[in-house]
Amino acid sequence: MTRRVVPDRVRWAVSVVGAGPATRVLEIGCGPGAAAELICPGLTGGGRMLAVDRSAVAVRRTSERNAAHVAAGVLEVRESSLAGLVLPDASTEVAFSVNVNVFWTRDPGPELAVLRAALDPGGELHVLYEGAPPAAVRDGLERHGWSVRPVSGPGGAGVTAVPE
Template sequence: MNPRDRILEVGCGPGVAISLVAEKLDGGRITAIDRSTTAIERAARRNDAHVSTGTVVLRNTDLAKFRCDQASFDKAFAVNVNVFWVRDATAEIRVLWEALRPGGILHVVYGGAVSVHDRDKSRRVADTAARALVSAGFDVDVTNGNPMCVTGVRQKSA
């Protein structure tokens, strides 16, 4: 991670990852979104110091409704955000495509596999997310493990 990166976190929950990322930024910014008002309130309390400096920006919105300037972010990530594998996520992936700069990186992470059944589910999740990103024009790499990560690189055009 470059300390000047502009980063988007999708589904930030109570803001744990925000804290970890914000501490490594120097001139960069992390924008975190969550559709839950409660999650955004908790993330704001946890990251009050970073919010006050402008290093952290919080938005209470659903990913499909998130709006920003085109190519606003260098990187984006989502941890255990099920929209990528429980239904058609075309609208959400289009938002991410437009939000990332060409060459920008998206990480979709799914973790918690402890049994054979969980590992099978992780592979299905990875396959579903990877297919969706490929169909949107991302170059995709899958790391099957615990956690599983689908990494997409935004190309210049879809």
């Protein structure tokens, strides 16, 4: 059996997310599914995770890597852009991304509108990077009415944001 590598940036991001047993988690840009592999075993009290990626390859890899979590109903994996993601209002307690460029390469207004509606009151968005996040990340969040604070640690840096 091949040993799966979990990058330091993903381990750090999972620690920032801090999901508890009943947490409802949204991962934006799930890639090969390493974060889901770390988070899902702890979702023992009714917690659920939704992992989305716009890449069919990433969705397949995440689904295969986490087949037991999908079968148990703890993990759902969807192919979707963030702007096109349809979620019930207040269905997520914490959302996060690692090294996802949508928050700084253009105006993230449509994506932030989806997240604003999906997050519970008091819910948090963590936009995390292996290195320092581009200044445009903070600027875009603040421009769209999010309160932002920096977060950093071994493995990365980024921002935690809440809708104002």
